[in-house]
Amino acid sequence: MTDDPRLSRASAARLSLYLRCLEGWERDGRATASSRDLADALGVTDAQVRRDLACLGGLGRRGVGYGVPALIAAIRQALGINREWPAVLVGAGNLARALLRYRGFAERGFRIVALFDADAKKVGERLAGLEVRPVAEVGRRVRELGAELGIVAVPSEAAQEVGELLAAAGVRGVLNFAPAVLRLPEGIAVVNVDLTIQLEQLAFQVQAGRGG
Amino acid sequence: MTDDPRLSRASAARLSLYLRCLEGWERDGRATASSRDLADALGVTDAQVRRDLACLGGLGRRGVGYGVPALIAAIRQALGINREWPAVLVGAGNLARALLRYRGFAERGFRIVALFDADAKKVGERLAGLEVRPVAEVGRRVRELGAELGIVAVPSEAAQEVGELLAAAGVRGVLNFAPAVLRLPEGIAVVNVDLTIQLEQLAFQVQAGRGG
Numbered sequence: 001m002t003d004d005p006r007l008s009r010a011s012a013a014r015l016s017l018y019l020r021c022l023e024g025w026e027r028d029g030r031a032t033a034s035s036r037d038l039a040d041a042l043g044v045t046d047a048q049v050r051r052d053l054a055c056l057g058g059l060g061r062r063g064v065g066y067g068v069p070a071l072i073a074a075i076r077q078a079l080g081i082n083r084e085w086p087a088v089l090v091g092a093g094n095l096a097r098a099l100l101r102y103r104g105f106a107e108r109g110f111r112i113v114a115l116f117d118a119d120a121k122k123v124g125e126r127l128a129g130l131e132v133r134p135v136a137e138v139g140r141r142v143r144e145l146g147a148e149l150g151i152v153a154v155p156s157e158a159a160q161e162v163g164e165l166l167a168a169a170g171v172r173g174v175l176n177f178a179p180a181v182l183r184l185p186e187g188i189a190v191v192n193v194d195l196t197i198q199l200e201q202l203a204f205q206v207q208a209g210r211g212g
Numbered sequence: 213m214t215d216d217p218r219l220s221r222a223s224a225a226r227l228s229l230y231l232r233c234l235e236g237w238e239r240d241g242r243a244t245a246s247s248r249d250l251a252d253a254l255g256v257t258d259a260q261v262r263r264d265l266a267c268l269g270g271l272g273r274r275g276v277g278y279g280v281p282a283l284i285a286a287i288r289q290a291l292g293i294n295r296e297w298p299a300v301l302v303g304a305g306n307l308a309r310a311l312l313r314y315r316g317f318a319e320r321g322f323r324i325v326a327l328f329d330a331d332a333k334k335v336g337e338r339l340a341g342l343e344v345r346p347v348a349e350v351g352r353r354v355r356e357l358g359a360e361l362g363i364v365a366v367p368s369e370a371a372q373e374v375g376e377l378l379a380a381a382g383v384r385g386v387l388n389f390a391p392a393v394l395r396l397p398e399g400i401a402v403v404n405v406d407l408t409i410q411l412e413q414l415a416f417q418v419q420a421g422r423g424g
Contacts, residue, residue, distance in 0.1 A: 007416075007420070009413070009416075009417070012413060012416045012417075013409070013413060016406070016408075016409040016412045016413065017393060017409070019412075020391065020392065020393055020406070020409075021393060024392075041393060041395075042393065078416075079412050079413075079415060079416045079419075080415045080416050080418070080419030080420075081412055081415055081416075085411075085415050087411075093310065093313075094306060094309040094310035094313055095307075095310035097306040097309075097310070098305070098306035098307035098309070098310050099407070101305075101306055102407060102408075104368075104391045104406075104407065104408035105407070105408060105411065107408075108408055108411070108412065110408075110411050110415075148418065149411070149414060149415070149418070156316075172418045173414040173415070173417060173418040174414075175410060175411055175414050179232065179316045180232065180236075181229060181232055181233055181236075181253060181254060183253070189414055189417035189418050191410050191411075191413055191414040191417070193405065193407065193410050194228070194232070194316075195311070195314060195316065195317070195405065196228075196314075196316035196317060196319075196320055196322075197225070197228040197229070197232075198387055198403050198405050199297075199299075199317065199320070199322050199361070199387055199403075200228045200231075200291050200293055200320065201221070201224060201225060201228065201291075201403055202361060202385040202386075202387050202401055202403040203291060203292045203293055203297055203322075203361070203385070204219075204221075204224045204290075204291045204292050204293075205221070205224075205385060205401035205403070206292070206360065206361070206384045206385040206401050207291075207292030208219070208292075
């Protein structure tokens with residue numbers, strides 16, 4: 001994919017961060033922002049911001065900067081979050097409860113449409129308006145609901161099996177919270193949110209004296 | 213820091229992933245592993261694995277590969293997780309409950325030693341053996357307990373203030389779960405775990421057809 005003219009993953013990750021800033025500025029009633037403003041807010045170079053935003057088309061005007069609402073819309077489109085993404089959540093523990101209450105998901109169009117757990121004691125419980133269903137129903141429900149994303153919030157020993165279930169059911173992407181490396185078929189995107197890895201990376205940066 | 217001969221952040225991130233694999237293999241009783249085994253497990257190139265592991269010193273032997281326990285120990289040392297990291301957690305909601313129950317943290321030496329919340333109704337509650345204390349006590353308790361890391365699990369509008377409190381209290385690193393960009397003084401490492409950003413990045417990869 002090195003000859004791909006589209007956004008790199010690193011640029012896409014920065015776009016998410018620009019979007020956070022811009023949305024804050026929009027709430028504050030700000031109409032325009034420069035690449036320098038974004039660079040300062042995120043601690044990257046001005047040139048980097050301009051390169052990233054150039055992928056979105058000619059939005060900036062010299063001496064004026066970017067219109068905040070237009071830039072927000074362009075970034076949302078580039079990231080593919082200008083539409084709804086129905087997602088199913090497997091695992092109905094504390095993490096799932098946190099995710100179901102997480103305002104940000106719904107605000108950005110990520111709609112959790114079904115909830116599953118392998119534990120028969122949890123099946124039938126209601127969380128955030130969703131009834132916990134048995135894992136055996138994942139395939140059928142993903143198809144019925146047209147869910148495109150799956151969220152894995154199960155213990156690491158169950159994660160690979162759940163990932164494969166979701167892949168077989170036809171989801172196109174998996175967000176994995178289990179501290180395990182998932183190996184899924186080609187064509188299924190996987191983003192790992194291994195919380196231990198995040199803390200390890202923080203420890204590494206602190207130890208290496210790379211704060212700030 | 214571009215002239216830093218030490219591990220890059222990208223290498224450090226991969227070391228965390230190699231560690232996950234190696235620990236799984238160790239549990240399965242495997243004594244040795246090759247760079248190719250790790251490359252296959254993670255979907256990176258053999259050359260990349262060899263470059264990353266070369267930073268750890270001459271551990272591999274031609275035709276034999278790496279001793280799994282020795283490689284695990286070397287990676288843990290390189291990442292700085294061969295010791296305890298006392299951490300405080302601010303925000304006692306569902307996410308905090310999930311984090312407190314997360315086996316992986318304690319297994320890797322991340323010990324949550326204090327828990328704070330701004331909500332007077334939560335103060336005094338006990339979660340995972342810790343009493344929720346008022347946020348006003350963060351500074352004093354961080355110093356008393358020698359906590360080096362802070363975990364921010366509060367709503368985004370409170371995140372910057374909590375981050376500053378932690379920085380002023382003397383933590384060296386902050387793991388931020390709030391969907392907000394934290395600006396902390398130089399010398400304080402920040403790792404953001406913005407769950408919405410992770411889902412956005414997944415949506416981006418699915419939309420761009422970059423699964424697998």
